[in-house]
Amino acid sequence: MPGLGTLYGLGGATTHLMDLQHADLIVIQGSNFAENHPVGFRFAMMAKERGAKIVHVDPRFTRTSALADLYIPIRSGTDIAFTGGLINYVLSNDAYFKEYVHAYTSASFLVHPDFRDTEDLDGMFSGYDPDKCTYDAKAWRYEIDDSSQPSSGGGEASVHEGGKRPKQDPTLQHPRCVINVIKRHYARYTPEMVESITGAPRESFLKLARMLVENSGRERTAVYAYAMGWAQHTVGVQNIRAAATLQALLGNTGRPGGGIMALRGHASIQGSTDIATLYDNFPGYLKVPTLEKDETDFATWSKAHTMRSGRWADFPAYAISLLKAWYGEHAQAHNDWNFARLPLNTGDHSDLPMFFSMKDGEVEGLVLYGQNPAVGGQNAALQRGAMERLKWLVVRDIFETESATFWKRESADPTKIGTEVFFLPVAGVAEKAGTFTNTMRLVQFHEKAVDPPGDARSDLAFTYDLGKRLRALYADSENWLDRPLLDLTWDYESDDPHERALGEPDVEKVMREINGYRIETGEHVRDAHDLRDDGSTACGAWIYAGMFPAPGRNLTRRRIADPANPASPEWAWAWPNNVRTLYNRASADPNGVPWSERKKLVWWDEGAGRWTGDDAPDFPPHTAPSYRAPDDARGEDAIDGDTPFVMLEYGRSEIFGVNGTADGPLPTHYEPRESPVGNALYPNVQYNPVLKEWRRRDNPYHAIGDPKYPYVVTTYRLTEHHAAGAMSRQLPWLAELQPAAFCELSPELAVEKGIRNGDWVTVETARGDIEVRALVTGRMQPFRLGPGRFVHQIGIPYHFGYEGEVRGDSANDLPPLVADPNVTIHEGKAFTGNIRPGRRDPFKAQTPEEEDVPKSEQTPFGNPERPGPVAGPGGKGGTVEAEVVPPEEVMAASRLVHELDERNAAGEGIRQHGD
Amino acid sequence: MADTKRPVIDLTSLLSRAAGALGERVGALPNVLSKRSEQLRPRIAGAKKTPGVCPYCAVGCGTTVYSKGNTIVDIEGNPDSPINAGTLCPKGSATYQLHVNPNRITTAKYRAPFATEWTDVPYDWAMERIAQRIKDTRDRTFREHDEHGRRVNRTTAIASLGGATLDNEENYLIAKLFRNIGTPFIENQARI
Numbered sequence A: 001m002p003g004l005g006t007l008y009g010l011g012g013a014t015t016h017l018m019d020l021q022h023a024d025l026i027v028i029q030g031s032n033f034a035e036n037h038p039v040g041f042r043f044a045m046m047a048k049e050r051g052a053k054i055v056h057v058d059p060r061f062t063r064t065s066a067l068a069d070l071y072i073p074i075r076s077g078t079d080i081a082f083t084g085g086l087i088n089y090v091l092s093n094d095a096y097f098k099e100y101v102h103a104y105t106s107a108s109f110l111v112h113p114d115f116r117d118t119e120d121l122d123g124m125f126s127g128y129d130p131d132k133c134t135y136d137a138k139a140w141r142y143e144i145d146d147s148s149q150p151s152s153g154g155g156e157a158s159v160h161e162g163g164k165r166p167k168q169d170p171t172l173q174h175p176r177c178v179i180n181v182i183k184r185h186y187a188r189y190t191p192e193m194v195e196s197i198t199g200a201p202r203e204s205f206l207k208l209a210r211m212l213v214e215n216s217g218r219e220r221t222a223v224y225a226y227a228m229g230w231a232q233h234t235v236g237v238q239n240i241r242a243a244a245t246l247q248a249l250l251g252n253t254g255r256p257g258g259g260i261m262a263l264r265g266h267a268s269i270q271g272s273t274d275i276a277t278l279y280d281n282f283p284g285y286l287k288v289p290t291l292e293k294d295e296t297d298f299a300t301w302s303k304a305h306t307m308r309s310g311r312w313a314d315f316p317a318y319a320i321s322l323l324k325a326w327y328g329e330h331a332q333a334h335n336d337w338n339f340a341r342l343p344l345n346t347g348d349h350s351d352l353p354m355f356f357s358m359k360d361g362e363v364e365g366l367v368l369y370g371q372n373p374a375v376g377g378q379n380a381a382l383q384r385g386a387m388e389r390l391k392w393l394v395v396r397d398i399f400e401t402e403s404a405t406f407w408k409r410e411s412a413d414p415t416k417i418g419t420e421v422f423f424l425p426v427a428g429v430a431e432k433a434g435t436f437t438n439t440m441r442l443v444q445f446h447e448k449a450v451d452p453p454g455d456a457r458s459d460l461a462f463t464y465d466l467g468k469r470l471r472a473l474y475a476d477s478e479n480w481l482d483r484p485l486l487d488l489t490w491d492y493e494s495d496d497p498h499e500r501a502l503g504e505p506d507v508e509k510v511m512r513e514i515n516g517y518r519i520e521t522g523e524h525v526r527d528a529h530d531l532r533d534d535g536s537t538a539c540g541a542w543i544y545a546g547m548f549p550a551p552g553r554n555l556t557r558r559r560i561a562d563p564a565n566p567a568s569p570e571w572a573w574a575w576p577n578n579v580r581t582l583y584n585r586a587s588a589d590p591n592g593v594p595w596s597e598r599k600k601l602v603w604w605d606e607g608a609g610r611w612t613g614d615d616a617p618d619f620p621p622h623t624a625p626s627y628r629a630p631d632d633a634r635g636e637d638a639i640d641g642d643t644p645f646v647m648l649e650y651g652r653s654e655i656f657g658v659n660g661t662a663d664g665p666l667p668t669h670y671e672p673r674e675s676p677v678g679n680a681l682y683p684n685v686q687y688n689p690v691l692k693e694w695r696r697r698d699n700p701y702h703a704i705g706d707p708k709y710p711y712v713v714t715t716y717r718l719t720e721h722h723a724a725g726a727m728s729r730q731l732p733w734l735a736e737l738q739p740a741a742f743c744e745l746s747p748e749l750a751v752e753k754g755i756r757n758g759d760w761v762t763v764e765t766a767r768g769d770i771e772v773r774a775l776v777t778g779r780m781q782p783f784r785l786g787p788g789r790f791v792h793q794i795g796i797p798y799h800f801g802y803e804g805e806v807r808g809d810s811a812n813d814l815p816p817l818v819a820d821p822n823v824t825i826h827e828g829k830a831f832t833g834n835i836r837p838g839r840r841d842p843f844k845a846q847t848p849e850e851e852d853v854p855k856s857e858q859t860p861f862g863n864p865e866r867p868g869p870v871a872g873p874g875g876k877g878g879t880v881e882a883e884v885v886p887p888e889e890v891m892a893a894s895r896l897v898h899e900l901d902e903r904n905a906a907g908e909g910i911r912q913h914g915d
Numbered sequence B: 001m002a003d004t005k006r007p008v009i010d011l012t013s014l015l016s017r018a019a020g021a022l023g024e025r026v027g028a029l030p031n032v033l034s035k036r037s038e039q040l041r042p043r044i045a046g047a048k049k050t051p052g053v054c055p056y057c058a059v060g061c062g063t064t065v066y067s068k069g070n071t072i073v074d075i076e077g078n079p080d081s082p083i084n085a086g087t088l089c090p091k092g093s094a095t096y097q098l099h100v101n102p103n104r105i106t107t108a109k110y111r112a113p114f115a116t117e118w119t120d121v122p123y124d125w126a127m128e129r130i131a132q133r134i135k136d137t138r139d140r141t142f143r144e145h146d147e148h149g150r151r152v153n154r155t156t157a158i159a160s161l162g163g164a165t166l167d168n169e170e171n172y173l174i175a176k177l178f179r180n181i182g183t184p185f186i187e188n189q190a191r192i
Helices: A002-008 A017-022 A041-049 A079-092 A098-104 A178-185 A191-198 A202-214 A236-249 A269-274 A298-305 A311-330 A333-341 A351-359 A380-387 A459-473 A480-487 A497-502 A507-515 A747-753 A887-905 B011-026 B035-039 B095-099 B123-141 B168-181
Strands: A025-029 A053-058 A070-073 A222-226 A259-262 A365-369 A392-397 A420-425 A434-437 A442-446 A602-605 A610-613 A711-716 A742-745 A760-765 A768-776 A783-786 A789-791 A793-797 A831-837 B048-053 B062-068 B071-077 B109-111 B143-145 B151-154 B158-162 B186-188
Touching (some): A017 A222, A025 A079, A079 A178, A079 A202, A098 A236, A236 A259, A333 A480, A351 A380, A420 B123, A459 B168, A747 A768, A747 A831, B071 B095, B123 B158
Parallel strands (some): A025 A053, A025 A222, A053 A070, A222 A259, A365 A392, A742 A768
Antiparallel strands (some): A711 A831, A742 A793, B048 B062, B143 B151
16 A cells, blocks of 8 residues: 555554544545444444544445535545645645644655646646656655765665755745645645535535644544545545645644544455565565566665665565575575575566456466456456456355356357366365454454365465475476475475364464564564574564564464453554554654643653553654664664654655655646546646556547546445455345345436436446446435536446346446556546446447457557546536536426326335346 | 443343233233243354454454354354454354355366366366466466566466455465466455
8 A cells, every 4th residue: 555655654554443433533535434344433433422523525425424424425536636625725724733744744854946746847747758658756856965974774765865864944934845845736726626626515625624623633633534435546546645645734643543544445455465465565565576677686676675764774684584484495695595586577467467468368377366357357348358368267266256157157158268267165264264464454363163165275275285286296397497486485284183184284384484483493583673684584574573473472363352442452463563553653742742641642751761652652662752863873773763654764754755656746636547527627637647558449448528428437335245246145145135236326317317216227338338227316416516517426336247146247347447557456436437228238249358459459468558648628627518417407307207207106106126 | 331230131030920910810821931942042052162253344353153063053243352342244244154155165166178067076186287287387488588688587377366355374375386486467356
């Protein structure tokens, strides 16, 4: 999650669920908290019972809105305009938390005189390279104080070579002070502009702005909660950075009842990011070496990611410990820690390029570990079609998924599909032991209750077994390219004869490797400070060091709740170092004294000479507030005692993005890739100019304001179903609670289109058509973007597919593949489409599935392209040609329709909808 | 936070008092609790309790898995958990049926190229064949250098895509194994 990482240092929720009860204001935006994380929502309700206010900002009125004190509708994909408006309100009213901002953010740093903002360059930042269509992030830097002493031992990950300090103006008067740059950037995000872009009524917007200011400061705190509604956009990372900026300005981060509650989607999403099975990360957020940066030897790679100050100063220790954990004695200083054998990245190898590459015949074998792209993937028909090109496919799941049976689907002829498919049944969570990391970085161990049935095995057993078989197949190889497999440490054999007979390895042996150990003595490391860069320690993921500090002391298995402290520090273990509220040194003022008695969490105990409080301090425990780092210090020693963000170079939250983002140092409003309206703020830059796109005939995009596709479409999830449905549509208990695929639309749109509640409707995009039931509800409403300008939105749950107890068309057949430039996350939350009454044409070809793409449209390994700045329609950000009838007129017509309906249905009671 | 002042309602005594009152009017009545009801015990009585974690959303509710022998008899919210205090949402409450479900596949299955149906196959045969397919693809497609002569050590013909319910340890072994098979295409629902 670079959205949070670039601003605060770590890619994780800054707070924990239980802490929501300490908030005075909870703003939920980009999340349907009550329905998608229902049990976590109880802490929001506890806060409400104590007098806190809840505000929900969302395109749909949901149960979360129903429980909120204020609901603000907002058109999908316009969140930065909204949050930017709040930043503008806070800054232009001089309502930010001054002491906090001065001390704990980069507000006083001077931005380099060469920097140009989007306000200067008509929607573009300086540093744009029109040949590559990318930004050079070096253009977004501070002005260096040449009089500061350069320090030694710094790596290149430092923003400034040699570690010289930026110039500062503590009076915040200088026009190039970060805070003044931010102020100018958002000056045009006025309540009027916010309303005309987002459709949020300006009175509601202003009400929230006032609530935020009233509920921030020494005595009070506000918290933001978000989920996929922010992430799944071509500006996904910047959506989150916008809120993180606002929270930094309001002084809410690192404090009780404050911060950003990132609501991850599923049981192990945070864990799969930490212990990354992602193309660009090794476990522990170590970036995979890439030829894009010429990282061809250990020294170059290590230097590129080592910072002079903060915890990343120890990158070499983390990286060498990982290579020691993997290759044991085969990784030595004299052979560059076996670095030369690692596969190198050459671009974007994420799941989107992966599927294009599969469609083009490059990827010939795929292992699916409980993943169902045939339903869950964007432009899902393309993904199903791509799977037909595979030579072999392994599906590991608990039930038969659509991805396992893609060759049997309605439109496919199995006798023409040459894919060899293996289905291996898996153990359920209660049939195996291991850990999940939940949405608040809490690593919890689940014990094994019973053996899995029949051939079902854990994915741990499968992977371990597969590794053993591959090593046996290559055992006699003399080819040095096969050495990495043979050099691996690969012994997790269980000591329990029963588990051994099942082929189940010892999960605690894997946990010991992740936690880390000293190679000579075998002792477990106690935390990441024990890791060394001399090859004497092994550690699979440095951020998890400390979860298993000694044999028999697996802290993730702790289950001691503390009624006096809702954080329950002895319930399981949170990374890093069991810290529950990240950056909690910020809960005290620069002198180490809590900002207020009401909001105290961690403070400096002068007598004891250490930080203390109700949470493990997320700060060097003995670094006094008065400590000033000498110029030659490195690592945590180079962080001053009054700067809480220890992952970052200057220990301050980087509200001006000097590193890490691909699309600008400040979040900026751009329209989604597909939108019915122009960009009112920057008419010449319609959407994120550096987003990732694939212009191919199997992935067509709609034109801006295409009259064939005039409505905004968004996908979402239901309480009763799970992701692509494999774990819910096969369960009768859940299936009967939500038995059919449907879409939600407003009565206004329904009347305009002649659609009645319960009717079959077809939703169309250039990628495909789906048929679902219409749910006509006042929970959906048209957005009024100005006099006579309305935009309709349609919402569709995406859980359905052609297997299971309940079936239906997949909403993910509709969106295109297009992605955020930072993390290649797709834009399932905002695209355009059309809706019409009636069922879909069964004979209409599903373009993406069937068409071959000519070589000229393919890119190597499915790598994406960048659009560069694309002007909006008419250059004025007006609405497009599409004629929209004002909702008032539509509703008048609807009353007539309604009367007719009632007459027809008289005596029938509830209408039955058969096929 | 139990409220100690709240009166405890004893259903059995209430019912027998009601039955007694009725009996005075219409003559002797048997106890309204039938013998069968009296002898009924909860499904979870005597079951082994194993602490678990809900596999659905990211809240991480604690569960208690009740089992008898090798059979799960129920999965409920763990009242000790500071996260959920015994509660579960509809999905979490269905975790029992996720495990005990006639739709579950419990044998290894194989679909040969161009076949129209699955065939049940021995697990060991499937595993060995998968390993051989990976080796075959890897050996044919592995490249030490890219087209510019730069060392890449990899195959771009093999991919791994993980779901939302993998344990950390499973992810760790997947990352370790597939990176060393040599594929850059290692991905997860976390991005999706």
